[in-house]
Amino acid sequence: MAAPIGQPRVRLPAQIKAGEVIEIRTLISHIMETGQRRNQEGQIIPRDIIKSFTCTFEGQPVFSMDLHPAISANPYIAFPFKAERAGNLEMVWTNDAGEQRKLTQAVRLAE
Amino acid sequence: GAHGPARGQTRPTQADLLRFDAVGQVTLVHVTDLHAQLVPMYFREATTNVGVGEARGVVPHLTGRALLDHYRIPVGSPMAHALAYVDFDRLARAYGPMGGLDRIVTLIKAIRAERPGNTLVLDGGDTLQGSWTALQTKGGDMVEALKALTADATTGHWEFTYGADRVKELVAAMSCAFLAGNVQDTEWNEDVFDHTKMFERGGVKVAVIGQAFPYTPIANPRWMIPDWAFGIKEDKLRERVQAARDDGAQLVVLLSHNGFDVDRKLAGRVEGIDVILTAHTHDALPEALRVGNTLLVASGCHGKFISRLDLRVEDGRVVGHRHALIPVFADAITPDAETTALVQRLRAPYAADLARVVGHTETTLWRRGNLNGTMDDVILAALMEGQDAEIALSPAFRWGYALLANSDITAEDVWAHTAMTYPAVWRQRMTGAQIKTILEDVADNLYNPDPYYQQGGDMVRVGGIGWTLDVAAPAGRRISDLTLLRTGRPIEATREYTVAGWASVAEGVQGPPVWEVLMAHLAKGPVRPVPHEHLRLRGA
Amino acid sequence: LVGLSLLPKPAAAQMEPATAAAIRKIIGERTPEEGRVQLRLPPIAENGNTVPLTVTVESPMTAADHVKAVHVFADKNPTPDVATFRFSPAMGRAQADTRIRLGQTQDVIAVAEMSDGKLYISRAEVKVTIGGCGG
Ligand SMILES: [Mn+2]
Ligand SMILES: [Mn+2]
Numbered sequence: 001m002a003a004p005i006g007q008p009r010v011r012l013p014a015q016i017k018a019g020e021v022i023e024i025r026t027l028i029s030h031i032m033e034t035g036q037r038r039n040q041e042g043q044i045i046p047r048d049i050i051k052s053f054t055c056t057f058e059g060q061p062v063f064s065m066d067l068h069p070a071i072s073a074n075p076y077i078a079f080p081f082k083a084e085r086a087g088n089l090e091m092v093w094t095n096d097a098g099e100q101r102k103l104t105q106a107v108r109l110a111e
Numbered sequence: 112g113a114h115g116p117a118r119g120q121t122r123p124t125q126a127d128l129l130r131f132d133a134v135g136q137v138t139l140v141h142v143t144d145l146h147a148q149l150v151p152m153y154f155r156e157a158t159t160n161v162g163v164g165e166a167r168g169v170v171p172h173l174t175g176r177a178l179l180d181h182y183r184i185p186v187g188s189p190m191a192h193a194l195a196y197v198d199f200d201r202l203a204r205a206y207g208p209m210g211g212l213d214r215i216v217t218l219i220k221a222i223r224a225e226r227p228g229n230t231l232v233l234d235g236g237d238t239l240q241g242s243w244t245a246l247q248t249k250g251g252d253m254v255e256a257l258k259a260l261t262a263d264a265t266t267g268h269w270e271f272t273y274g275a276d277r278v279k280e281l282v283a284a285m286s287c288a289f290l291a292g293n294v295q296d297t298e299w300n301e302d303v304f305d306h307t308k309m310f311e312r313g314g315v316k317v318a319v320i321g322q323a324f325p326y327t328p329i330a331n332p333r334w335m336i337p338d339w340a341f342g343i344k345e346d347k348l349r350e351r352v353q354a355a356r357d358d359g360a361q362l363v364v365l366l367s368h369n370g371f372d373v374d375r376k377l378a379g380r381v382e383g384i385d386v387i388l389t390a391h392t393h394d395a396l397p398e399a400l401r402v403g404n405t406l407l408v409a410s411g412c413h414g415k416f417i418s419r420l421d422l423r424v425e426d427g428r429v430v431g432h433r434h435a436l437i438p439v440f441a442d443a444i445t446p447d448a449e450t451t452a453l454v455q456r457l458r459a460p461y462a463a464d465l466a467r468v469v470g471h472t473e474t475t476l477w478r479r480g481n482l483n484g485t486m487d488d489v490i491l492a493a494l495m496e497g498q499d500a501e502i503a504l505s506p507a508f509r510w511g512y513a514l515l516a517n518s519d520i521t522a523e524d525v526w527a528h529t530a531m532t533y534p535a536v537w538r539q540r541m542t543g544a545q546i547k548t549i550l551e552d553v554a555d556n557l558y559n560p561d562p563y564y565q566q567g568g569d570m571v572r573v574g575g576i577g578w579t580l581d582v583a584a585p586a587g588r589r590i591s592d593l594t595l596l597r598t599g600r601p602i603e604a605t606r607e608y609t610v611a612g613w614a615s616v617a618e619g620v621q622g623p624p625v626w627e628v629l630m631a632h633l634a635k636g637p638v639r640p641v642p643h644e645h646l647r648l649r650g651a
Numbered sequence: 652l653v654g655l656s657l658l659p660k661p662a663a664a665q666m667e668p669a670t671a672a673a674i675r676k677i678i679g680e681r682t683p684e685e686g687r688v689q690l691r692l693p694p695i696a697e698n699g700n701t702v703p704l705t706v707t708v709e710s711p712m713t714a715a716d717h718v719k720a721v722h723v724f725a726d727k728n729p730t731p732d733v734a735t736f737r738f739s740p741a742m743g744r745a746q747a748d749t750r751i752r753l754g755q756t757q758d759v760i761a762v763a764e765m766s767d768g769k770l771y772i773s774r775a776e777v778k779v780t781i782g783g784c785g786g
Contacts, residue, residue: 011299021743025299034752036729063742065749066735070728072701072750076300079736082743297701300748328697329780340703342693552781556695563694564778 002097003031003048006074010091010103015110016083024055025078028093028101034069050075052094057107058087083107122206123189125444129221134433135423136313137362138226140219142260143235143390144412144510146269147245147253148527149454151208151441152512154415155199156395157480161582161651164560166372171394171409174480182397193415193438194395200475200516210414210439212454213446216259218417218437220447223261229313234262235390235410236323236368239281240269241510243526244461249273250281252457258286259450264308266290268324268368268391269510272532274335290321290366292351293344303339306351315362315424318355320384322348322367324391326566332533334618343373343563345381352383361427364388371409372562378402385429386420393479393509399434406432413512414439470520470633474640477513478528481557482580482648483572486511486528488641490613490625491574493632498538498611501597502546502576506614507553507569520633525626531614535622538611543602546610547590550578554589558582576602576645583650596645666760670724670731674762677722677735683770688721688763690775699779701750706736708745708763708771718745719764726774727757755779 006029013022028050035047047069054064063079081089089105162172173181175195184191192202193209223230234257239250250273257265264287271278282289282304292306310317325343328336348365355363365384367374370391378387379402386406395411399420406429410418416436423431458465478486487505494503511528514520541549550573556566570580577594593602602608613625691705708718717740723733736747753759756778763771 025748027298034729057741060741061737061739063739063747064737065747066737068732068734069730070725070733070752072752076298076748076750078300078748080742080744080746082741300703326695326697329695333697340697342697342703346691549781555778556780559778561694566695 002095002099003033005030005050005093005095005099005101008091008093008101008103010105012105012107016107018109019082019084021080021082023078024081024089025076026053026091027074027076029074030095032069032071032073032075036069048096050093050095053077053091055079055089055091057081057089062089083109085109121189123438123440123443125217128437128440128443129218131419131421131435132433133226134421134431136229136315137317137422137424138222138230138312139364139386139388139408139418139420139422140222140230140232141235141388141408141410141418141420142215142232142414143388143410144237144393145234145253145256145414146237146241146412146510147239148210148241148413148512149212149244149252149256149457151211151214152413152527153203153208153515154210154413155475155477155479155513156194156196158196159480159482159648159651161481161558161648162372163558163582164562166375166562170396170400171371171392184397189440190397190438194397199513203513203515206440207442209441211441211446212256212259212414213448213450214439214441214444215414215417216447216450217444218439219261222419231310231312231317231319232260232262233319233364233366233388234260234265234287235366235388236266236270237268237390237412237510238265238270240272241527241530243465243523243530244458246526246530246532247461249277251284254281254284255453255457259453262287263310264288264290264319264321264366266321266323266366266368268327269331269531271323271327271336272331274532275338278336288319288321290319291323292320292347293322293325294339294341297338297340300340307355309355309358309360316359317362317364318358318360319364319366320348320351320355322365322369324368325373330566332616332618335532343369343377345377348377348381352381356383356427362386362422362424362429370562370565371407372565374407375400375402376562378405378407386422388418395436397436399432404429406434408434410436412510465521465523467522468519469522469525469630470638471518472514472520472638473517474638475513475516476520476638478511479509481569482646485641486514487572488574489632489638490528490629491572493629494536494611494613494625495574496632497628498536500538500575500609500611501595502608502610503574504549504610504612505572505574507571509569520638522626522630525629525633529624529626529629533614533616533620534624534626535615535620536611536613536625536628537615537620537622538609540607541610542605542607543593544604546576546602546608547593547604550590551587554580554582555586558589559586573646578645579647579649581649592647667726667731670726670760673724673731674722674760678762678764678770681770683762683772685772687771688761688773690759690761690773692759692775692777694776695778695780696753699753699755702753702777703748704751704759705746705748706761710745710765712738712740712743712745714740715766717766719766721747721764722762723751724760724762725751725753725757726760727755728753733759753777753779
């Protein structure tokens with residue numbers, strides 16, 4: 001059974017101006033089991049990680065990431081985004097078992 | 112050096128110490144690394160202060176005669192005694208003790224009176240830790256001391272060893288700003304403290320940016336501040352400097368606890384900082400050091416010195432300055448009565464404990480320098496004896512004042528070298544290979560040629576072992592010829608040895624506080640001089 | 652360390668064979684140049700389980716000229732692969748931040764692939780220490 005995936009969280013600046021390059025910051029709770037540790041009986045604990053993250057804006061790719069076991073538990077991922085117009089960011093986290101967590105974040109522009 | 116022997120030392124007067132021809136619109140007063148020292152004391156400067164890489168053979172890595180010659184300070188003069196260990200005991204008795212909160216306040220009040228509206232008093236951190244009274248009040252007594260100093264801002268290092276919750280309480284209680292631009296939370300990477308405070312002095316907008324000790328979670332227990340991340344963070348600092356300039360700052364001051372060599376490197380890499388007030392490495396420099404357009408000031412520790420830096424600012428640039436490192440000769444300065452009363456009030460609940468005589472020393476005891484001081488040797492002997500260990504390791508803290516030869520040792524003196532929040536003594540078996548690994552690791556934190564890879568401490572104090580340290584060798588190859596002194600035989604990589612130590616940064620270490628072990632050792636008889644030639648230093 | 656001539660010096664200097672192989676798996680026989688990609692890591696890790704990492708690449712990030720991907724490797728971890736970031740012009744700036752695990756003192760290596768097929772490489776050393784002591 002795969003380790004639980006927590007509720008993803010995202011932070012954007014409070015005020016966004018059209019054309020501004022903002023920073024999108026994300027966090028998701030996950031153990032990121034490396035597959036290199038052993039349990040008390042000496043058996044390898046199977047690898048179980050968030051292996052990919054993608055972010056699209058109105059269906060267009062923005063940023064994605066392949067994660068390996070060297071990414072820390074509770075992966076933190078941040079990246080810039082040029083906010084040309086209002087719309088929705090869609091973010092998807094996927095674990096080794098193919099389970100996904102999705103989050104939709106509206107981008108609203110200040111007047 | 113053309114300096115003759117000292118004779119007929121003249122004690123300075125308060126007027127001598129304060130003499131200064133004011134310059135420009137802004138007067139900065141810097142006091143740092145007080146380590147909770149409220150009353151006058153003796154402080155012996157280092158015998159050995161090895162600089163590596165670009166810092167080799169330059170200030171602040173000059174000691175003794177070499178330092179005095181460099182600045183042309185006559186041997187035997189008050190400033191020579193304050194800055195160098197040369198003839199320490201005799202001159203200490205001639206010039207008397209140094210520091211004391213009430214003396215420092217007298218000097219600061221006089222400067223503020225001379226320069227009202229121009230003066231900023233900035234404290235460099237390591238203020239709230241280092242004494243029994245500070246430990247008992249978890250830094251609370253020193254928050255009152257900061258108020259008495261009329262500090263306008265401070266930053267932190269040992270402050271963090273009171274734990275995150277207590278730090279927040281202390282900061283909330285402070286009468287001044289606590290600035291630490293390089294501390295962010297480990298979750299969202301957001302600022303934990305204010306990074307900048309704007310002041311106006313003499314019509315000049317002054318931005319003070321705070322930089323806490325970057326390696327606090329490595330040098331001290333990370334478990335006490337688990338949700339905070341530190342680091343040098345040059346990029347963040349560049350943003351802060353730019354933001355301050357955009358906000359109209361004509362003078363940008365970094366109130367830093369980076370350590371001197373880190374600040375020297377940083378000054379050459381981050382544009383737009385006019386003054387760095389350095390701290391942590393406890394260096395005192397009689398002149399400001401210029402790196403590019405940045406002035407570096409180093410003001411010692413334990414209240415032994417304060418620095419005054421006057422600045423003329425035109426069009427957002429420093430166009431003139433004058434600097435003085437003021438040695439706080441306690442006997443020369445009329446104590447500020449209000450502050451004397453405050454110090455008495457702060458110490459009163461512990462007065463009987465502090466004054467208790469716990470031993471006697473026939474030799475000067477001190478702990479300052481890259482390698483073992485005599486106080487370190489006493490602590491190491493206490494650890495080996497008290498824990499029945501073949502080898503002892505003692506952390507290389509730079510705090511703790513000196514005791515003159517042939518004087519009683521009080522409990523307060525012991526605590527001045529040991530009062531901290533993780534004092535447990537440990538004892539464990541370690542292989543020779545493990546011991547070498549520890550020594551190599553600490554040596555690289557000190558002698559890595561790149562200051563950003565240094566922690567700005569001193570070499571871990573080692574008892575029971577003879578060894579060679581080559582500071583010029585690469586990482587992993589600095590330590591050699593390890594010998595167990597008990598037997599005179601080489602340390603074997605695979606053999607296990609019994610090792611005692613204290614101040615582990617690991618959580619949950621059980622053991623008696625080191626001051627109990629030290630007091631038990633001192634009770635057995637007076638401290639006598641021990642020649643320690645167990646360490647051979649190379650490459651310095 | 653045989654067969655590392657595809658990597659320029661000093662990038663090839665003292666790289667583990669597993670790291671060189673992992674890099675070659677992604678870039679084939681092409682040779683990266685030094686520069687343009689920058690790695691920001693603390694010189695000394697506070698916690699080897701979570702070391703903050705930032706990669707930035709000098710690029711206008713236009714449709715015609717942008718960064719396609721940055722691959723990150725940890726030379727002395729049990730497996731050298733750390734992450735691949737895939738970029739697009741919609742980002743406006745070429746940067747990514749994450750937190751990584753480093754088991755010991757080592758170099759972290761970044762290889763950037765540009766839209767014109769050019770490759771850039773850089774490395775940064777992170778010290779993982781037992782800590783203690785201080786002034
Ligand atoms: Mn410090
Ligand atoms: Mn200090």
